[in-house]
Amino acid sequence: MASVGFMVCVALERYLVIACPLWYRFQRTIKISIAVCVVVWALPLVFLLPLIYNVDFDILKIIWVVFFLLPLPLFMFVLGGTLKALSASRVPSDEKRRIIAVLVVVLLTYMLLFLPSIIWGLAKEHSYNDTLTDLSFMFIKFSPLADLFLYVFIRKGAVDKILASLCCCSMESNDISRSTMTE
Numbered sequence: 009m010a011s012v013g014f015m016v017c018v019a020l021e022r023y024l025v026i027a028c029p030l031w032y033r034f035q036r037t038i039k040i041s042i043a044v045c046v047v048v049w050a051l052p053l054v055f056l057l058p059l060i061y062n063v064d065f066d067i068l069k070i071i072w073v074v075f076f077l078l079p080l081p082l083f084m085f086v087l088g089g090t091l092k093a094l095s096a097s098r099v100p101s102d103e104k105r106r107i108i109a110v111l112v113v114v115l116l117t118y119m120l121l122f123l124p125s126i127i128w129g130l131a132k133e134h135s136y137n138d139t140l141t142d143l144s145f146m147f148i149k150f151s152p153l154a155d156l157f158l159y160v161f162i163r164k165g166a167v168d169k170i171l172a173s174l175c176c177c178s179m180e181s182n183d184i185s186r187s188t189m190t191e
Contacts, residue, residue: 009055009075011151012122013048016079018158019114022107023086027093051075073129076122083115110162117154121147 024032055075058068090111094104124144131140 009052010048011155012076012079012118013051014155015114015118015158016082017044017048018162019083019086019111022110023090023093026090026097026099026107069129073126076126076129079118080123083111083118087111087115110158113158117151117158121151121154 055068055071058071087108090107094107097104099107124140124147128140128144
């Protein structure tokens with residue numbers, strides 16, 4: 009749950025940097041960052057409280073589904089809003105690719121790792137399937153590995169090399185530096 013919370017934070021941060029750069033620059037403080045981290049880590053603990061009081065499993069399943077389903081429309085909105093804001097901005101194209109790559113990796117990670125558990129939570133009792141249960145929890149176990157890939161995409165330079173090899177295209181900033189050196 010904390011992983012999903014931090015993925016939401018990364019996606020929102022990328023969106024705010026592009027869509028509202030002045031507001032983001034002046035509103036970003038260390039106190040706000042610490043408060044957000046505390047809230048993201050506290051939410052899973054709040055989810056565990058009903059386990060102490062022996063709350064019905066169906067209620068916990070509903071809380072689980074709602075918590076994991078809320079970020080999906082947010083991720084889609086952030087990706088769409090960032091694409092729209094980037095098309096009107098004067099950000100270099102290699103930086104645009106890096107920003108979009110981070111948001112796409114966040115969305116794909118969310119959909120591949122957490123969507124099976126949402127489907128598991130929405131499944132009716134009569135269609136209970138051990139395979140779906142095992143598969144959904146196995147994917148959640150891969151979340152730390154996915155966070156590692158997200159870190160690689162956030163780092164400047166690493167994603168440029170990956171995108172250049174995947175897209176078979178040369179980076180414009182490299183082309184500019186080569187053309188000035190040859191002139």
